[in-house]
Amino acid sequence: xxxxxxxxxxxxxxxxxxxxxxxxxxxxxxxxxxxxxxxxxxxxxxxxxxxxxxxxxxxxxxxxxxxxxxxxxxxxxxxxxxxxxxxxxxxxxxxxxxxxxxxxxxxxxxxxxxxxxxxxxxxxxxxxxxxxxxxxxxxxxxxxxxxxxxxxxxxxxxxxxxxxxxxxxxxxxxxxxxxxxxxxxxxxxxxxxxxxxxxxxxxxxxxxxxxxxxxxxxxxxxxxxxxxxxxxxxxxxxxxxxxxxxxxxxxxxxxxxxxxxxxxxxxxxxxxxxxxxxxxxxxxxxxxxxxxxxxxxxxxxxxxxxxxxxxxxxxxxxxxx
Numbered sequence: 674x675x676x677x678x679x680x681x682x683x684x685x686x687x688x689x690x691x692x693x694x695x696x697x698x699x700x701x702x703x704x705x706x707x708x709x710x711x712x713x714x715x716x717x718x719x720x721x722x723x724x725x726x727x728x729x730x731x732x733x734x735x736x737x738x739x740x741x742x743x744x745x746x747x748x749x750x751x752x753x754x755x756x757x758x759x760x761x762x763x764x765x766x767x768x769x770x771x772x773x774x775x776x777x778x779x780x781x782x783x784x785x786x787x788x789x790x791x792x793x794x795x796x797x798x799x800x801x802x803x804x805x806x807x808x809x810x811x812x813x814x815x816x817x818x819x820x821x822x823x824x825x826x827x828x829x830x831x832x833x834x835x836x837x838x839x840x841x842x843x844x845x846x847x848x849x850x851x852x853x854x855x856x857x858x859x860x861x862x863x864x865x866x867x868x869x870x871x872x873x874x875x876x877x878x879x880x881x882x883x884x885x886x887x888x889x890x891x892x893x894x895x896x897x898x899x900x901x902x903x904x905x906x907x908x909x910x911x912x913x914x915x916x917x918x919x920x921x922x923x924x925x926x927x928x929x930x931x932x933x934x935x936x937x938x939x940x941x942x943x944x945x946x947x948x949x950x951x952x953x954x955x956x957x958x959x960x961x962x963x964x965x966x967x968x969x970x971x972x973x974x975x976x977x978x979x980x981x982x983x984x985x986x987x988x989x990x991x992x993x994x
Contacts, residue, residue, distance in 0.1 A: 710735060747773075787867050791882075795890045799856050800897030806849040807901065813841045865890060 714731070721727050751765050780789050812821055818841050826832040866881040882890060907913050 743773075787869070790867055791886070791890055792893065796893040796897050799853070799860070800894055802849060802853050802856060803898055804901070806846060806853065809841065809845050809849060813846065818842045 715728070718724050718727050718731060747766065747769055750769055751762065754760060754765060755762055779785065782788075812818075818838050821841075822833055822838060864881055865887055866879055868877050869880045870876075871878045
């Protein structure tokens with residue numbers, strides 16, 4: 674149609690302001706984000722031999738990737754809660770999945786793609802970089818790179834190369850700081866917004882976020898980094914016990930059971946393999962009295978029987994001075 678109009682209106686075509694609608698241009702716009710999986714790659718698979726088979730396998734792979742990611746995410750949420758509180762794992766998993774389901778309904782609306790873009794830009798960019806650099810500083814500078822490499826040597830059986838020492842201690846923190854600075858500058862220079870299709874104009878235009886969406890975007894950054902100062906304050910001022918000096922109930926029960934089993938085994942071994950004459954005396958051995966200057970007969974006391982073994986000259990401490 675574009676070619677027909679251009680041929681018919683050849684003289685006044687430039688005044689119409691029409692742009693060619695080409696599939697290549699639309700695919701070039703969709704090579705990032707969700708468009709890469711659902712538009713660009715899907716279009717590419719239509720040119721494969723046996724394209725229906727590869728399409729089914731591709732989307733089956735996407736489903737497995739999503740399930741694998743959610744299993745890891747849910748484990749990261751439920752494991753600390755189960756370690757800190759006495760909650761049944763099945764009930765906690767069901768409750769977390771239900772909450773995540775209702776939260777996920779936000780992304781399956783007609784405007785869900787805009788929320789996906791917002792979460793991807795603000796909740797996984799700057800907060801994740803800040804968390805990573807704090808982890809790097811904690812291990813490399815607070816805990817100590819040499820101590821960390823010694824731990825790795827104890828676990829792996831060999832010492833890592835010195836290359837990793839300098840990378841962990843100097844290069845990685847410097848690169849992460851540069852990345853954080855670049856991210857902050859980009860967020861300050863480029864306005865917060867999204868690309869939306871304007872039906873009246875028949876084209877895609879950049880739109881700024883409304884005030885409520887802008888507040889939501891910055892709240893994502895704050896909420897993602899909020900656990901860091903909260904946990905630091907709680908641990909620094911000992912507001913809540915971290916449980917490091919306490920053993921779990923199951924571990925204590927198992928340990929006490931092992932100790933009782935050992936005591937029973939020792940008692941049985943004592944009864945079955947020891948004669949009364951061979952058993953050690955419950956009373957402490959007789960000690961010779963160190964009298965001042967003189968001799969004393971040494972005796973061997975065993976169950977009330979005394980055996981003479983000879984005489985020993987015992988000098989007083991004053992005689993040695």
